[in-house]
Every structure is written in structure tokens, then in C-alpha cells.
Amino acid sequence: MHVHTAALPVRTRGKGTYEITSQVEAIIRESGVRAGQVTVFIQHTSASLIIYENADRSARVDLESYFDRLVPEDADYFVHTAEGPDDMPSHIRMVLTRSSETIPIDGGRMQLGTWQGIFVFEHRHAPHSRSLAVTVIGEG
Amino acid sequence: MHVHTAALPVRTRGKGTYEITSQVEAIIRESGVRAGQVTVFIQHTSASLIIYENADRSARVDLESYFDRLVPEDADYFVHTAEGPDDMPSHIRMVLTRSSETIPIDGGRMQLGTWQGIFVFEHRHAPHSRSLAVTVIGEG
Amino acid sequence: MHVHTAALPVRTRGKGTYEITSQVEAIIRESGVRAGQVTVFIQHTSASLIIYENADRSARVDLESYFDRLVPEDADYFVHTAEGPDDMPSHIRMVLTRSSETIPIDGGRMQLGTWQGIFVFEHRHAPHSRSLAVTVIGEG
Numbered sequence: 001m002h003v004h005t006a007a008l009p010v011r012t013r014g015k016g017t018y019e020i021t022s023q024v025e026a027i028i029r030e031s032g033v034r035a036g037q038v039t040v041f042i043q044h045t046s047a048s049l050i051i052y053e054n055a056d057r058s059a060r061v062d063l064e065s066y067f068d069r070l071v072p073e074d075a076d077y078f079v080h081t082a083e084g085p086d087d088m089p090s091h092i093r094m095v096l097t098r099s100s101e102t103i104p105i106d107g108g109r110m111q112l113g114t115w116q117g118i119f120v121f122e123h124r125h126a127p128h129s130r131s132l133a134v135t136v137i138g139e140g
Numbered sequence: 141m142h143v144h145t146a147a148l149p150v151r152t153r154g155k156g157t158y159e160i161t162s163q164v165e166a167i168i169r170e171s172g173v174r175a176g177q178v179t180v181f182i183q184h185t186s187a188s189l190i191i192y193e194n195a196d197r198s199a200r201v202d203l204e205s206y207f208d209r210l211v212p213e214d215a216d217y218f219v220h221t222a223e224g225p226d227d228m229p230s231h232i233r234m235v236l237t238r239s240s241e242t243i244p245i246d247g248g249r250m251q252l253g254t255w256q257g258i259f260v261f262e263h264r265h266a267p268h269s270r271s272l273a274v275t276v277i278g279e280g
Numbered sequence: 281m282h283v284h285t286a287a288l289p290v291r292t293r294g295k296g297t298y299e300i301t302s303q304v305e306a307i308i309r310e311s312g313v314r315a316g317q318v319t320v321f322i323q324h325t326s327a328s329l330i331i332y333e334n335a336d337r338s339a340r341v342d343l344e345s346y347f348d349r350l351v352p353e354d355a356d357y358f359v360h361t362a363e364g365p366d367d368m369p370s371h372i373r374m375v376l377t378r379s380s381e382t383i384p385i386d387g388g389r390m391q392l393g394t395w396q397g398i399f400v401f402e403h404r405h406a407p408h409s410r411s412l413a414v415t416v417i418g419e420g
Contacts, residue, residue: 001141001281003315003418005386035143037179037275039317039382043393045333051239053185053231058220062228063235065217070210070350077345080338088342091333095343099331099396100382102179102240104275106145111273113183116239133391135317135384137277137417138143141281175283177319177415191379193325193371198360202368203375205357210350242319242380244415246285251413253323256379277417278283 001139004031008040008132012122015086017052017060020132021117024103025110027134034108036138040118041100043131046090047122048097054117067093090123097121105138141279144171148180148272152262155226157192157200160272161257164243165250167274174248176278180258181240183271186230187262188237194257207233230263237261245278281419284311288320288412292402295366297332297340300412301397304383305390307414314388316418320398321380323411326370327402328377334397347373370403377401385418 006027012018020040028038042049053059071092073085080088101118104111112118120130146167152158160180168178182189193199211229218228241258244251252258260270286307292298300320308318322329333339351372353365360368381398384391392398400410 001143003281005315005384035145035275036277039384041382041384041391043391043396045331045393045395050235051185052235056220059228059231062218062220063232066211066215066232071346075342075346078342080336080342088339091339092343092346095330095332096236096376098238098378102181102242102382104145104179104181104273106273106275111181111183113185113271115185116183131393133384133386135315135386137316141283175285175415176417190375191325192375196360199368199371202355202358202360203372206351206355206372236376238378242321242382244285244319244321244413246413246415251321251323253325253411255325256323 004136006134008134010120010130010132012130013127014125015122017119017121019054019117019119024118028105028136031136032140033105033136033138034140036105037102038105039100039102039135041133043133045094046124047120047130048094049101050097050119050121051101051116052119053115055115086125093123144276146274148274150260150270150272152270153267154265155262157259157261159194159257159259164258168245168276171276172280173245173276173278174280176245177242178245179240179242179275181273183273185234186264187260187270188234189241190237190259190261191241191256192259193255195255226265233263284416286414288414290400290410290412292410293407294405295402297399297401299334299397299399304398308385308416311416312420313385313416313418314420316385317382318385318416319380319382321413325374326404327400327410328374329381330377330399330401331381331396332399333395335395366405373403
């Protein structure tokens, strides 16, 4: 049994979803772990993680439209507005999705389903440099 | 320390919640792990996992009614509609719940609370065969 | 590699968010784990966990206001009402947030971002004694 830790930087171009599956796969290969699990963690409160369908771009468009409606920017009861109208909705969208994703590893490969990918969900309008921490635990 | 991996197939009868607590407990017994954690992961993007109250069926009825309202099937802005009206809402309901659940193990038992169970939340109308991957990590 | 398990009791004063970051840090120090991960799990279905911005209290006020609106107490279609009007919304708010949080550990420290804290999100009006289970796994 051993542990492998890695930092995974991700640049976003503003609001939207960014697939990071292949970067996580590369970290698992480096780790040498054949059976165990990987945890991907995002070190921010205005961007989050999702596991999502990675075949058809239109499913991501609809997800982003839905979240724009579910957590609107112009809620008149928000008091935390000093950092701009997209800041408070970003925090809520992060809470409604995930800060970490944990995925089993078997035979040296993440046990993702056929249509699953790991995505950073950027909630701010401006491009950002996002920091992720990855831990792989298991047997070589 | 060791790792135990298992596949857990779950058949659903269409939309609704399906408890899998006892199946996960059986995998933990097989693993021999006494202290550690179990991760349950669902390999799909139109079904998800929740930990939920398992005593009173009415709490599940209300949860399902709520999600039907929160993510309606007939949103006029959806463009990802080729796979039917229940497909895009399924993806969103999955994102709003969870792809994985991680539960501590102590004394050989999952540390679930008195009223907690692990459930597959099926979001499609039709029955489906769902594949879950389970990893148990810990000391025997 | 080793595993450290601990119980973490948290008293709430009713609805709201309660930071537990320093208590989790103390458990990691006790564990002696330098590289690995910690899983925090809440053993209840009417309180949940979030990782959230811990610098500005107003961001928590807005989050709580948002959830009051997203899952109202007076939904006329709820049938699970025997335990009071705040019970069923509590279960749904728990599902929309998290039962567990998993955070990487490196150099003996949780890899939280600058503005991230771990919080119990109490959804019931009355004060409660909440039980959390914590597992630390990794190398010393």
C-alpha cells in the first residue's frame, strides 16, 4: 500500500466546464497504483468539480443554462456583493456541486463509466488559475 | 492495510430510490477490513447516489416529488433532447446529488447513523441495469 | 500506511453553519499521518457538510437565505410532515449538499485552499447534538 500526492493546476477561460480526466489518469499512472482510489479536490470556493457526460457538448450547455437559472446573479436578498454579481452565485453553485470526487481504481484504471468524465466547473466570468490536489491510495 | 475492490450491479425498475446498504455491508464483510473506509461509485450520468433516511417511505416520496419540480422535464431551453425528455433532467439531477459516497468503517461496520441508508437514485423512466464500483481500504 | 478513526461530536444552536476545520486538524495531528486523506462523515439526515468560504460571514448568510428559498418549508405537496415543517426540507437540503467530505493531506496538513473551511450545515430549527465519524488514512 502506498500514497501518491500531486498538485494539478487548471487554467479556465471563465464560466463553463473543463474536462480533466486525462490529467487525472496521468497522475494515476505516475503513482503506480493498480487497486485503490483517487481523490480529486479543488482548493476554491467559486469553482467546483462534477463527474458528467463527456460525449455530447450539448449536455454541458444545458447544464450551464440550468445553473444560471437555478442560482441567478441578481437575487435582491444577497448581501455578499462586494466582489461582484457573479461571486455569491459562484459560492452557491459550488455548494450544490462538489469540492471533491473519489473514484475507485482497478487494474490500474479509474473505474469511470463509458460516458463519464471529470470536469472543473468554473463559476466566475473571468479566466482563473485553479489549484487542485490529488491523492492516489492503493496497492501497486 | 489492504484494498478490496468489487463490482456491484443494481437493477432499477425506473425512476425512484433503491436501497443498497446491505449489499455494501456484504462487500465490507468479504474485505475483512475492520478500520478504514468504503467508497461506492456509480458508473452512470443519469443515475446517482444519496445517503438518505431509510425508515419512513414518505420521506423518499417527497424527495422524488421535489426533484421532479426542481428539474422539470419540459424546460424550453434544453437543446440536448435527442435521447428523450427525461434524459437531460437526469444528468442535472445526478449533478445535484452524488456520483460517490465515502463512509468510514470502524469495528468492521460502516459508521452510518441510525436512520441512514445508501440509495441508488434512478432518474430515467425506464428500468436500467446500473453498475457500481466499490473500494474498501483499511486494516483487517 | 495506517488508519486512524475518531468520533467528532458537534453541538449546534439550530439552523446555520458551524465551522469544524480546527477540530478536523486536531484529529489529523493525533493520527500522525503526513500524506494521505481525511474523510469527514456526518451520521444524520437532517444536517450535512459543506466546504465553504470562511473569511466573510455575509457569504454564509446569503447561502442560508438561498437554501430557505430553494427548499421552502411550506411546500403543499409534502406528505412526510409528522416531525414538523422543518423536517422534510432538512432532508432535501442534506441531499443537495453532502454527507461526507474527503480532503487530501500532504506534509501533515489538509490541502484546503486559503478561503476554505469545513462546516456542519444544521437544517433543523432546534439545537442538536450531531455525531461525525472521521477516518484518516495515509503514511506517517
